[in-house]
Amino acid sequence: MAELGALSLAMVRMNLRNRIALVYGFVFPLLFLVAFWALYRNDPVPLALHAGQFLTVTILGAACFGLPTQxxxxxxxxxxxxxxxxxxxxPVFVGATLLVRLALLLAAVALQLLLARALGMPWPVHPIGLAVALLAASFAFLGLGAVIAMLVPNVPAVQALGQCLFLPMLIVGGVAVPLTSLPDWALTLSVFLPGRHAVTALQANVTGLGISAVRFELGALVVIGGAAFAAASALFRWQPVAPARSGRTTGWLLVALAAWGAVGLAAIGTGRVAPAGRDIARIGPVTDFLAAPPVPAREQAADTPAEPPVATEPEKVPEPAPEPVIAPLPPPRPPGWQAVGPADYARIAFEALPPDGGLVSPIASAGEAMDPVVAEQIALLSVRLPSWPPAKVADPVQRVRNLLTVAAVPDLLQMDGFERHVPLLVLERLEAEVPAADLPKLLYWVAMHPDEGDDSAIAALERLRLPATSEPTKPVRERIMLYAMKLLGRLTDQPPPAAARRE
Structure with a gap:
């Protein structure tokens, strides 16, 4: 152990003196983070939906360039x-080399997460799970970097071979280009690449359901890393130029690639090709969902020329000018939530809301089966929600708004599968916290006043083991508005929307 410590310390000094390795290890990840922020700075939650991508870029850059270059x-x-x-x-020498590179890689990841936080990204929902996913991804990719180092004779060759792996993984592996943007052939190819599994595992612990939802991906990374390290150990050499042994080299390289093939075939066999990500659409103002006033019986405007009558006599008798149409005034808005009634509910065009099975504000149907991982998370949320302080505030309007926040934020963060079942749990909690006669009135009031109230409940979501988003909070308010309307529709016997919202 003393030898390992002394050797590791010496290698840390050597790594810090290698400018190329430092650029790939620290500067390169920060540049990618800024690029992601520039591309997606208008997202409802800055950078959170792309954390798996830019963290994987950091690990991939260290594997393809940093470690083998050093x-x-x-x-x-x-x-x-x-x-x-x-x-x-x-083994001690090789272990110290890899441990030092892992320590530098984790330091770069920590720096990247701090900068992302400064740019508005919330803290990861599952920090321990994220640490496990980082170790699994680092294990897989550092093994890949060790294989590269054993195959090439010099630093320029590292750059050439590293690019051959780095760029395809960025483009078709779901690392830089979102999986939802890839064609079908690229989606199929991506399951054979470790980059996709790393992105999925990391993202699930930043905004998703944690380790339990990505057991396959973590296992895939361990398998790929184990095969890579086995190949790198067999091909290890002390000299810049090794004796000719092309057959042995090819055999061990096939061992490393066979792990990629096995993981890809397993993913296809278990139906994991289709991506789980979704795009987030922007919601229009509340007036988009107000029903149009009734059309008066007179359909002709005052300036519309009348159709001439059929002549029955020699002389045509002119018709009287049509009376001017006076559009009815919209009904006055109630002065407070207590004055809300059925006439106000009729003002909402429930059929214009996004569909329950669509991209925005999804709601599971009654009795819909849950994935076991989702069922476990919903059960834990149902235990924590009754004692959540924002659900106990005195103001009933703010109380309803706070509970709707629990459904709004998971929808924004694309916690797929999970967010579909949260609104029904929230409705159950609302019915327990609010008198039945008052709940429709309060939902209507929250929906019609999306800019009122405070956003303190967002910061308290971490007590429910949910992510707490940062500024801006307007997208959260938009989702609260939608869920208020949808739950109001259920309480007033309005059928849930079945088609996409009208443009």
Whole structure:
């Protein structure tokens, strides 16, 4: 252990002196983070929906460039030959090399997350799960980097081979280009690449359901990393140029690639090709969902020329000018939520709301089966929600708004599968917290006044083990408005919307 510590300390100093490795390890990830922020700065929740992507870019950059560049440059400079003369065993030397690179990689990830937080991204929902996913992804990709270091003779070759792996994984592996934007052939190809599994595992712990939802992806990363490290260990060499052994090299390279193939076939066999991500649509103002006033019986405007009558006599008798149409005034809005009644509910065009099975504000049907992971999360939420302080505030309007926040934020963060079942749980809680006669009135009032009240409940979502979004809060208010209308429709026997909202 003392040898490992001393050797690791020496390698930390060498890594910090290698400018190329530092650029790929620290500067490169920050540039990608800023690029993601520039592209998606108008998202409802800054960077949160792309955390898995930019974290995977960091790990992938360290594997394709940082680690192999450091290893190959040291081997070319003859540093490894000096270590070989020491009594340090080869496994200790290799272990120290990888542990130092892992420590630098995790430091770069921590720096990236701090900057993302400064740019508005909320803290990860499952920090421990994120640490596990980071270790699994690092294990897989650092194994890949070790294989690259054993295959190439010099640093320029690292750049060439690294690009051959880095760029395809960015484009068709779901790392830089979202899976929802890929064609079918690319989606099928992506399940064979470790980048996709890394993005999915990391994202599930930033905004999703945690480790329990990505067991397959974590297992896939461990399998890929194990095969890569086995191949790298078999191909390890101290000298810049190894003896000719093309058959052995090819065999071990096929072992590493066979793990990719096995993972991809398993993903296809278990139906994991289709992406789970969804686009987020912007919701219009509340006036988009108000029913149009009734059309008067007179359909002709005052300036519309009348159709001439059929002549029955020699002389045509002119028709009197049509009376001017006076549009009815909209009914006055109630002065407070207590004055709301059925006539006010009729003002909402429930059929214009987004469909329950659509992209925005989804709601599961009654009795819909849940995935076991989702069922576990819903059960935990149902236990925590009754004692949640924002659900106990004195103001009934704010209380309803706070509970609707519990449904709005998971929808914004695309917690797929989970967010479909939360609104029904919220409705159950609302019925327990609010008198039955008052609940429709309060839902209507919240829907018609989306800009009132405060947003303090958003910051308290972490007590429910849900993500707490940061500014801006307007998208959350939009989702609260939609869920208020949809739940009001259920309480007033309005059929749920079955088609996409009218444009």
């Amino acid at each position: 290893m190959v440059s040291e081997r070319e400079a003859g540093i490894w030959r000096r270590f070989r003369l020491t009594p340090t065993p080869t």
